[in-house]
Amino acid sequence: MHATPADRSDLRADCSQCFALCCVALPFAASADFAIGKDAGTPCPNLRDDFRCGVHTELRTRGFSGCTVYDCFGAGQKVSRITFGGRDWRAGDPEHRRRMFDVFPVMRQLHELLWYLTEALTLPAARPVHADLRRMLEGTERLTLQTSEELGQLDVHGHRRRVNVLLLRTSELVRAGAGRRKKDHRGADLIGARLKGADLRGASLRGAYLIAADLTGADLRGADMIGADLRDANLTEADLTGAIFLTQPQINAARGSAGTRLPASVTRPGHWTAHV
Numbered sequence: 001m002h003a004t005p006a007d008r009s010d011l012r013a014d015c016s017q018c019f020a021l022c023c024v025a026l027p028f029a030a031s032a033d034f035a036i037g038k039d040a041g042t043p044c045p046n047l048r049d050d051f052r053c054g055v056h057t058e059l060r061t062r063g064f065s066g067c068t069v070y071d072c073f074g075a076g077q078k079v080s081r082i083t084f085g086g087r088d089w090r091a092g093d094p095e096h097r098r099r100m101f102d103v104f105p106v107m108r109q110l111h112e113l114l115w116y117l118t119e120a121l122t123l124p125a126a127r128p129v130h131a132d133l134r135r136m137l138e139g140t141e142r143l144t145l146q147t148s149e150e151l152g153q154l155d156v157h158g159h160r161r162r163v164n165v166l167l168l169r170t171s172e173l174v175r176a177g178a179g180r181r182k183k184d185h186r187g188a189d190l191i192g193a194r195l196k197g198a199d200l201r202g203a204s205l206r207g208a209y210l211i212a213a214d215l216t217g218a219d220l221r222g223a224d225m226i227g228a229d230l231r232d233a234n235l236t237e238a239d240l241t242g243a244i245f246l247t248q249p250q251i252n253a254a255r256g257s258a259g260t261r262l263p264a265s266v267t268r269p270g271h272w273t274a275h276v
Ligand code: SF4
Pocket: 022, 023, 044, 045, 046, 047, 048, 052, 053, 054, 055, 056, 064, 067
C-alpha cells in the first residue's frame, strides 16, 4: 500500500522498524560530517546490539552531523520488513547480508521518487499530468515490492530518468501557474553566493549548488528545490512556503532559524535552534 498524496508517513524513516541499514550498508569517510570513516557493509562502532545508535543524542557534538542529515525516505523499514520479511542482516549468511546491503540504496532511490510523485499529486496546477503521475506512482510502488534479486537488477537510474520527465513537467506547470517570469538556475553553481533577501519566487533551483550560500531572508516561495545542494546554506528568515520537491535531508543539511518558513511536508531541524 502506498502513501496517499496527503499522507507521506510511510515515506519517512521509522528506525524502530529497521535493522539500522544506513549505519551498516553505507560507507562514510572521516570528515567534518563524520568523526570516523567506515566501509560499506561494516557496522558503525556506535551501533548497539538492539540496532539503535549508542550516541543518538550527541551526534552533532561527537562529530557525526552527517548522521543527523541523512534520511532514507522509509526505505530502511521497507527493506527490513517487506523485502527481507523481518530477517535481519545478523541472522543471515554473507550472501543474505550482501543482498540486503545492495538493495537498500536502490530502495532509497525508489522511495525518494515516491516522495516527489506523491507531492506532485497534491499540486492542483499539475492536474494535466495527474493521471500520468498516478500511473508512475503505482508503477514505482510495484517496483519497491519486487524480490531482492529483481531489485538488485533494476535499472534504477533509467527509472529515475523517466520519473524526472514528469516531475519537470509538473514543475513547469506549477511555476507557470504563479504568473511570473521565472528565474532558471537549474544546476547553477551558486556555492557561497550572496543571495540575502533575493527574490527567488517560483525559480527553478533544480540541482543547483547552493552550498554555504547566504539565503538569509530570501523569498523562495514556490521555487522548485529538487536536488538542490543546500549544505550549510543559510536559510535564516527565508520563506520556503509552497516550495516544491524539498526534502528533509536538504533541510537538515542547511542552517536556519525559528523564523524560517517551511512547507508543511518538512520539519524544522532541532539543531537550527539548539545552537549546537
Ligand atoms: S553514529 Fe549512530 S547514527 Fe551514525 S552511523 Fe553510527 S550508529 Fe548510525
